[in-house]
Structures are given as structure tokens and as C-alpha cells.
């Protein structure tokens with residue numbers, strides 16, 4: 001394994017500090033039985049999609065295709081819930097179907113699995129019924145507390161969805177909302193109403209409704225109807241840090257250039273209108289390669305050694321992200337070549353700040369033409385400054 005410190009790269013050089021090239025491992029180096037202390041397996045289930053662990057009880061929850069599992073901390077199955085297949089059609093809304101609709105049995109692929117610690121509930125969302133969610137009792141997930149007739153997540157097996165709970169309107173950090181990032185799927189007339197990024201309420205009375213909604217603004221962002229078909233945004237990971245919520249995405253560089261890059265999307269927790277919505281590119285590069293496609297990520301604390309290297313404290317947040325090189329630049333398909341990059345959130349905040357300041361001084365384009373066309377940065381700073 002090779003490890004480089006401080007790699008060049010124009011825009012994000014500032015906070016790209018550690019890069020490790022991950023050598024593809026072949027199955028011969030797989031886990032030996034002695035490494036495995038416990039296992040859970042269900043031969044009926046084709047794929048497991050999400051796993052969350054309750055930080056208070058150690059219980060494990062797994063979202064799979066057509067199944068949800070509640071396991072004990074040592075992975076013994078406690079409750080199994082069957083969620084599909086069920087009769088559905090994408091021409092149906094959350095609530096009803098046009099007459100004469102032919103419903104077919106559709107596998108329910110789990111797209112989001114989130115613990116709401118405030119109410120001790122498990123929120124799970126699947127592709128059926130336009131991406132509907134159910135709210136369940138954490139003590140026994142077969143107890144459905146609420147079925148939410150809202151289109152929240154992607155409604156096909158392949159389109160991405162990322163969901164997490166973090167502070168949000170009306171009164172952060174006391175009030176919490178569910179942040180959701182969803183790839184547009186053009187498979188139904190109802191999808192144009194599903195925001196690309198939104199903050200959704202966790203209040204029982206308006207469960208998973210858009211947290212704050214006015215006529216033209218609110219806690220939601222859409223990709224405009226001209227771009228969304230040919231400009232897919234893949235949501236890879238989401239997290240909250242220092243008063244902001246972030247999504248890591250892969251998307252095309254802009255609406256004219258079919259080159260895929262990775263971008264960080266950010267909104268401020270106390271922004272009821274998403275006026276603070278902004279994006280910056282994030283790259284992971286070595287001398288010879290550009291790893292343009294983020295694949296997976298995690299936000300945690302730096303240990304003391306890493307914190308020292310990054311010039312931050314051990315309590316500061318750091319983003320660990322694995323990137324792959326795209327097969328061809330015009331594709332979001334990764335090659336089996338990858339690298340791990342580590343960024344301090346402090347440096348990421350600084351990068352957002354300088355980009356926003358540059359924009360305020362009239363430099364460049366906002367670069368969000370897929371949201372609302374051609375926004376040139378307009379100087380809001382007086383010239384005699």
C-alpha cells in the first residue's frame with residue numbers, strides 16, 4: 001500500500017491531505033473463519049441493503065429486499081418482517097391508482113433505514129408505492145406505528161437514496177429533521193414532485209412532510225425539468241457537522257460536459273428556504289490518476305496522530321472517503337482501482353467559504369445551472385473595498 005501526503009489538485013488541494021491507493025484485493029485474501037465471531041444469514045433473501053445499530057441498546061436492524069430484520073447485539077434474529085413483493089405500478093400515486101391499472105408483484109428494495117432516537121422509532125423506506133416509508137417501534141419492528149403516504153425515496157431498484165437525521169427547522173439544534181437525497185427517476189408522472197434534496201419533518205402530525213414549505217421556497221431543492229433526465233445526481237453518503245448537513249454525490253461536471261466528478265452539497269441547518277444550498281467539487285488525486293467517483297464515506301473524529309497531521313484537534317470532524325477511477329470519464333461506472341482520501345471538515349468549511357466569497361465578488365458561475373439555468377455570480381461587494 002502506497003501512501004502520499006499532500007497531493008496536488010487545483011481546487012481542493014487545500015484540504016486533501018492524505019491519499020492512499022487501495023490495491024484491489026482478490027478473494028484469496030478473504031476472511032478466514034477465525035476472524036468471524038458471529039454471523040447472520042437468511043437463504044431466502046437476495047440482497048441486504050442497509051444496516052443500523054442502536055447506539056443505546058446495541059440492537060441491529062437490517063433492511064433487505066422484501067425483508068426487515070431486528071437482531072440482538074450478537075446477531076440472533078429476534079423479529080423478521082416481510083415487506084414484499086406486493087402488487088404495485090409506477091402509474092399509481094401514493095394513495096390510489098388509475099382504473100384498469102395492471103398491478104404486478106414488485107420486490108420491495110429497502111432504500112433507507114434510519115433510527116429516530118428522539119421517539120425511539122425505526123424509519124424504513126422501500127421502492128414500493130412511490131418510495132413510501134413506515135415508522136416502526138424499535139423494541140419490536142413488527143409494530144408499525146405509522147405508514148406514511150408520501151413519496152420519499154427512489155422508486156426503482158437502482159436509483160440512489162441517502163437519508164439521515166440531523167438538526168433542522170424550525171428550531172435547530174433542538175428540532176431534528178430527516179435529510180433525504182434522491183436520484184430523479186422519470187418512471188412516473190409523480191416523480192417531478194419528489195425533491196432531489198429535502199428536509200422532512202419528524203413530527204407525528206406531519207411525518208416526513210417537507211419540514212418548511214412556502215409557495216416557491218422551503219426545505220427542498222429540485223433539479224429543473226430541462227436537466228433532470230440527462231443530469232442524474234447519485235447520492236452516496238450524507239452527514240451533519242458544525243451546523244450544516246452535507247451530501248456526497250457523483251454528477252456530471254455541468255450540463256454541457258458529460259464528465260463525471262464528485263461534489264459535496266451543503267445546506268445550513270437553520271435555513272428554512274434552502275437559500276444556503278451550495279456545492280463544491282471534491283477530488284481525490286495522485287500524481288498519475290484522478291479518482292473522480294466517490295463510492296463510500298464516513299465522518300468520524302481524527303485520532304491524535306491524524307489530527308496532528310491535519311492541523312486540527314482530535315475532537316474535530318474528518319471525512320474519510322473512498323473514490324474510484326471512472327471506467328471512462330463520461331461514465332459513472334467505476335474501475336476496480338480505488339483510493340482513500342481524508343479531509344478535515346474545518347478545511348471543507350473554509351473551501352465553501354472562499355467559493356461563496358468569490359461568487360459574491362462576481363467571479364465565475366454559480367455552477368448550478370441544473371437547478372436554475374445560467375446564474376452568473378453577481379457582485380454584491382462595493383468596488384472601493
Ligand SMILES: *[C@@H]1O[C@H](CO)[C@@H](O)[C@H](O)[C@H]1NC(C)=O
Pocket residue numbers: 008009010011012013259260261281283285290292329
Ligand atoms: C478533478 O478532476 C477533474 C477531472 O475529472 C479535473 O479536470 C479537475 O482539474 C480536478 N479538480 C481538482 C480540484 O483536482
Ligand SMILES: *[C@@H]1O[C@H](CO)[C@@H](O)[C@H](O)[C@H]1NC(C)=O
Pocket residue numbers: 078079140141142143
Ligand atoms: C413482536 O410483535 C409480534 C406481533 O405483536 C409478536 O408476535 C412477537 O412475539 C413480538 N416479538 C417480540 C420479540 O417481542
Ligand SMILES: *[C@@H]1O[C@H](CO)[C@@H](O)[C@H](O)[C@H]1NC(C)=O
Pocket residue numbers: 327328333334335336
Ligand atoms: C469500460 O467501458 C467499456 C465501453 O463502455 C466496456 O466495454 C468495458 O467493459 C468497461 N470496462 C469495465 C472494467 O467496466
